[in-house]
Amino acid sequence: MFDTTLEDLLKPQDPECLYFFVIDEMGIHQGQASLPFRTAFNLKPDTHCNFKVPVTYSCQGEGDDVKEMLGSVGELEGIVLYRNLPVYAQMPSGVFNDGVVENGCLLFKDLPFPQVMADAPAVWQESDSHDFFGADPNDDENEARLDEIDERTFFEALDQIELPAPWEKRRAGDRSGGRVYFADPRSRKTTWKDPRFLPDNWDQLIDPNTGKVYFQYHKTRQTTYVDPRCCPSGWDMRLSKNGTVYFAYHPSMKTTFVDPRGLPDGIDAALDDLARMYFKNHNTKSTAWEDPRANQQEVTLTKWRQLQSTRWWKEQVWRELEEMKNRAEAEEACENAASQQQSHDDR
Numbered sequence: 001m002f003d004t005t006l007e008d009l010l011k012p013q014d015p016e017c018l019y020f021f022v023i024d025e026m027g028i029h030q031g032q033a034s035l036p037f038r039t040a041f042n043l044k045p046d047t048h049c050n051f052k053v054p055v056t057y058s059c060q061g062e063g064d065d066v067k068e069m070l071g072s073v074g075e076l077e078g079i080v081l082y083r084n085l086p087v088y089a090q091m092p093s094g095v096f097n098d099g100v101v102e103n104g105c106l107l108f109k110d111l112p113f114p115q116v117m118a119d120a121p122a123v124w125q126e127s128d129s130h131d132f133f134g135a136d137p138n139d140d141e142n143e144a145r146l147d148e149i150d151e152r153t154f155f156e157a158l159d160q161i162e163l164p165a166p167w168e169k170r171r172a173g174d175r176s177g178g179r180v181y182f183a184d185p186r187s188r189k190t191t192w193k194d195p196r197f198l199p200d201n202w203d204q205l206i207d208p209n210t211g212k213v214y215f216q217y218h219k220t221r222q223t224t225y226v227d228p229r230c231c232p233s234g235w236d237m238r239l240s241k242n243g244t245v246y247f248a249y250h251p252s253m254k255t256t257f258v259d260p261r262g263l264p265d266g267i268d269a270a271l272d273d274l275a276r277m278y279f280k281n282h283n284t285k286s287t288a289w290e291d292p293r294a295n296q297q298e299v300t301l302t303k304w305r306q307l308q309s310t311r312w313w314k315e316q317v318w319r320e321l322e323e324m325k326n327r328a329e330a331e332e333a334c335e336n337a338a339s340q341q342q343s344h345d346d347r
Contacts, residue, residue, distance in 0.1 A: 020076055
């Protein structure tokens with residue numbers, strides 16, 4: 001039993017899928033594939049919907065209650081065609097409160113929406129597109145870019161990103177190598193620990209009596225000395241109502257006390273539908289139950305944590321700079337459009 005929040009309880013269930021059992025030309029069952037309904041659907045009648053999904057396989061050992069997911073054997077490609085399909089308003093989120101739907105979003109564009117809503121809600125957006133092993137098709141390109149970022153370039157890029165309020169950035173004297181440190185006006189204390197890129201619902205604070213950095217989780221109003229950053233994609237750290245640290249895995253909507261951070265490069269932690277932790281090896285395209293951190297020396301574990309943390313920070317900086325660039329380009333486009341319109345009006 002884990003402490004949870006209302007937001008967790010109101011999250012949508014797993015998406016509805018079309019399920020396929022894959023049999024080869026010899027009649028031997030090779031695996032199964034699932035096609036999320038919303039990824040192969042069209043509001044226009046008699047429209048072909050192309051799809052390509054991975055074929056996965058599993059096995060069940062003697063005495064096991066559930067099948068163990070082992071990996072992927074290939075892809076299933078085809079076309080889905082719907083006919084005479086009734087159309088309903090489908091909303092994967094939202095709360096009906098006092099006669100009004102709050103924070104809802106449509107599953108598809110142009111679907112009818114509840115009459116209690118004054119305006120059409122936004123269309124639900126997929127998170128990152130991933131395959132069975134959670135690999136983004138642009139990961140190789142992004143990793144190459146991240147690996148090219150040296151320490152000097154990284155800190156120059158980081159210097160362009162603003163601090164969250166009310167933090168202030170200062171620079172130490174020559175004796176400390178001119179390092180940047182951070183001041184918290186609330187406690188009137190300073191720290192070397194960077195307060196940027198904290199997850200939603202988290203704040204970095206400094207104890208005014210001891211000068212130690214700690215973190216506050218707004219949902220339960222609890223605090224901890226454990227840094228909530230550097231979680232892999234799909235994970236976030238939370239605090240229960242009694243202040244216990246636990247971790248949530250969004251793809252399966254399960255939680256665990258086991259920290260998913262600090263794994264070697266190319267290996268990610270995941271939770272199955274029974275909240276059991278298993279490990280994806282992206283290099284070999286395989287999965288395993290055994291934690292690669294088990295029986296490792298502390299020097300190795302420290303190295304893995306540092307490498308993962310460094311990559312995580314580079315990813316945040318890279319993403320923020322891309323967003324800043326996109327915002328600047330959008331503002332420039334708006335200014336150019338306004339200028340052209342003004343010139344047209346002057347004529």
